[in-house]
Amino acid sequence: MIEARGLGRTFTTRQGSVEAVRGVDLDVGAGEIVGFLGPNGAGKTVTDL
Numbered sequence: 196m197i198e199a200r201g202l203g204r205t206f207t208t209r210q211g212s213v214e215a216v217r218g219v220d221l222d223v224g225a226g227e228i229v230g231f232l233g234p235n236g237a238g239k240t241v242t243d244l
């Protein structure tokens with residue numbers, strides 16, 4: 196079982212703060228296969244599932 200609550204990631208850049216991911220909640224049960232979909236820049240890689 197994977198449980199995540201309130202995942203977030205904020206980058207500090209020269210232009211200021213970039214809140215790339217905010218408030219991701221996720222439950223994945225044993226044996227479940229989960230796809231993580233979203234448009235370019237949505238935050239899939241940063242969430243690092």
Ligand SMILES: Nc1ncnc2c1ncn2[C@@H]1O[C@H](COP(=O)(O)OP(=O)(O)OP(=O)(O)O)[C@@H](O)[C@H]1O
Pocket residue numbers: 206207208213215233234235236237238239240241242
């Ligand atoms: N090192 C970084 N510094 C600043 N912003 C970043 C950094 N890495 C990612 N971001 C920003 O975080 C957001 C999410 O990026 P991410 O790479 O997770 O998207 P993605 O869903 O994986 O996109 P893609 O489908 O193109 O792979 C984007 O707005 C991106 O510009």
Ligand SMILES: [Mg+2]
Pocket residue numbers: 239240241
């Ligand atoms: Mg990506």
